[in-house]
Amino acid sequence: MSASQTLPLENETSPAQTDTREPVRMDVIEQIAAMAEGTERSALVWGNTDRATTAAEALWVFARRVGLDGRGDDAFTAVQDLIANLMHLCEQEEITGGEVTFTSLVGIAEIHYLAELDENIKL
Template sequence: MSTAQTLTLDNQTVNPQVSDKREPVRMDVIEEIAALAAGTERPALIWGNTDRATVAAEALWVFARRTGLDGRGDEALTAVQDLIANLMHLCGQEGITDSETTFASLVSLAEMHYQAELDEC
């Protein structure tokens, strides 16, 4: 993957004079982004946030296809929420999280990583 690639934002373009609301991101956009990972190195080489987003889109797309949330009109938000809920089930079931290491603490740590990675740019 290359940081020269940029993620498509076609369905997020907003004319502020018309509306303050963005159109929801559809799963066909996630599919397009995930396709950028096809034929790339395994494991993926991460050179920046575009590569991170592409790998995440690939994982989300696999999940959406497996759960039937991959319709062109389906919103990505629904797939993200369901994936997070399923990750919570996995973490609880397998003891990845417990009363000391909660899922919320994992999300908080992920937020710190995300913010640090934004600052790298």
């Protein structure tokens, strides 16, 4: 993967190391993911809470698979590792390449996220 396909590092310090808030532990993600249990196979998404729940479910499955599901593990690490693994998948399967970089996918996702936040505010 070329450097242009990765996200630029703005500094050498990880945000997790400088943030003064208590990190979210994976047991919290497990509790959120559990809210999706027993739902229809195709999740009905009515709003941002449903979006967050389906993301927690995916993150929890990933964390269990790679051993980041301990009560002391933090969600920051699991999210970071999942994103890195998604980058590998996108490169390997040529989901990204050429003008379509992982950074561009993240940018489009952010546009969707911001639009969904606006939808929630208008309700």
